[in-house]
Amino acid sequence: MSKNSIEVLVLCSLLIFIATTVPNIQWAFVILFFQNHEASTIAISIYVSIMSIFLLFTSIFSQKIKRLLPLKHMLIVCIVVLCGVTCLHGTLVLIDDTRVMVGLAVLIRAIQGFSATMIQVLAVAILICRFPKNCGRVSAVNESALGLGYSLAPFIGGIVYDKVGFLLTFVIIGGLGFLMIGPLLFTNCKNLNIQATRNIRR
Secondary structure, eight states: OOHHHHHHHHHHHHHHHHHHHGGGGGGGTHHHHHHHTTOOHHHHHHHHHHHHHHHHHHHHHHHHHGGGSOHHHHHHHHHHHHHHHHHHHGGGGGOOOHHHHHHHHHHHHHHHHHHHHHHHHHHHHHHHHHOTTOHHHHHHHHHHHHHHHHHHHHHHHHHHHHHHHHHHHHHHHHHHHHTTHHHHHHSOOHHHHHHHHHHHHO
């Protein structure tokens, strides 16, 4: 495997890992947080479900959405949006009105669902274009990064939450997610962008 192929493989693995970890850090403590603020069971259920709903619809329309920008630009935008709203999630603790807090939380989860799904879809598209004859490898990378992200996210979030509290947990994890922009900017994906775009449009 060439150096460039390894670079792309690592980059896409990190992208999928970030897309899975960042929006799922709160599951160790978020239900308790809502209960302490006397949110209803229905409100909590909507919060829990909304990301999956947007994940589904974003996956369905991802082919059209990704044509709005070049592949690398779309990835950067989605990372900024995902990590930005994750940081904003922490500010919910500053809101006294439970209804407003839950409403904003649901909106944030919806945006997280959209941006995280787009990151994953684009990362898999890059892998498919880079390794067209190795679908098994693409699937293995995707599932491994997803599994690792889903497994570690609540664990990491719970540890950080115990140390610094609700607000800083989201600010720290969301802020760390922004670091993914660095490797993305310095990865030579110019030809890959064109190739990926053409293949997906067919």
